[in-house]
Amino acid sequence: MSAPENELTGHEYDGIEEYDNPLPGWWSALFALSAVFAVFYVVYVHLGEEGKDLHAEYDAEAAEVMEIRFGQLGTLTADRDTLLQYKDDEKWLVAGKAVFQTHCVSCHGKDGEGLVGVNLTDDHYKHITTIEDIVKVIEDGAAGGAMPAWKNRIPHVNQVVLTAAYVASLRGTHAAGGKAPEGKEIPAWDAPAEP
Numbered sequence: 001m002s003a004p005e006n007e008l009t010g011h012e013y014d015g016i017e018e019y020d021n022p023l024p025g026w027w028s029a030l031f032a033l034s035a036v037f038a039v040f041y042v043v044y045v046h047l048g049e050e051g052k053d054l055h056a057e058y059d060a061e062a063a064e065v066m067e068i069r070f071g072q073l074g075t076l077t078a079d080r081d082t083l084l085q086y087k088d089d090e091k092w093l094v095a096g097k098a099v100f101q102t103h104c105v106s107c108h109g110k111d112g113e114g115l116v117g118v119n120l121t122d123d124h125y126k127h128i129t130t131i132e133d134i135v136k137v138i139e140d141g142a143a144g145g146a147m148p149a150w151k152n153r154i155p156h157v158n159q160v161v162l163t164a165a166y167v168a169s170l171r172g173t174h175a176a177g178g179k180a181p182e183g184k185e186i187p188a189w190d191a192p193a194e195p
């Protein structure tokens, strides 16, 4: 199919001719506009004052939401009674589950069934004999960092406590596809402390 003469640029290479199809005006305008926008974006978002980039904004907002929510709880202490109470508290376990989904599933699996990390849904544990030990392992890590320490990475103590409570609540759920139990079987969380 031959194009009309006036739509060719007149360039010819080895008999191959070039159509003269300029980019539509709106397209060029958009391109120019996004180039100009990029300059402002870099200056504003990356070179601007602290706290203007998206991560900082997100962190600030998340902290605010957390403060409002945790305002209702006060500051939790990581003791046995608190953990036993919150491991059955559907409403607040959601906060622990959220942390777990963000930081823990990569190694412990989406339901705690275990991947690189151990299965958290059976009754066997390697580093844990009492419910408070869960907090210790989360804060300080274990196995020389194979289980990382989260002390400085989970900002609010309530989050640590609720994450521990969530981990406690996973016990005995025997998630499908779980890793074989490791460590030893330990007494129920609410078993009376050994004399």
Ligand code: HEC
Pocket (backbone or CB within 6 Å): 099, 100, 103, 104, 105, 106, 107, 108, 116, 117, 118, 124, 125, 126, 127, 128, 134, 137, 138, 142, 143, 146, 147, 148, 150, 163, 164, 167, 182, 183
């Ligand atoms: C980089 C991988 C990794 C991540 C991420 C990770 N863990 Fe672990 N975790 C491990 C490994 C590996 C072990 C077992 C260590 C061992 O074999 O002694 C472990 C052990 C544990 C234990 C002790 C289990 C026992 O049997 O004593 C708990 C509790 C635990 N993790 C909770 C968590 C929580 C909660 C998070 C998220 C905040 C988390 N882990 C994130 C790898 C990870």
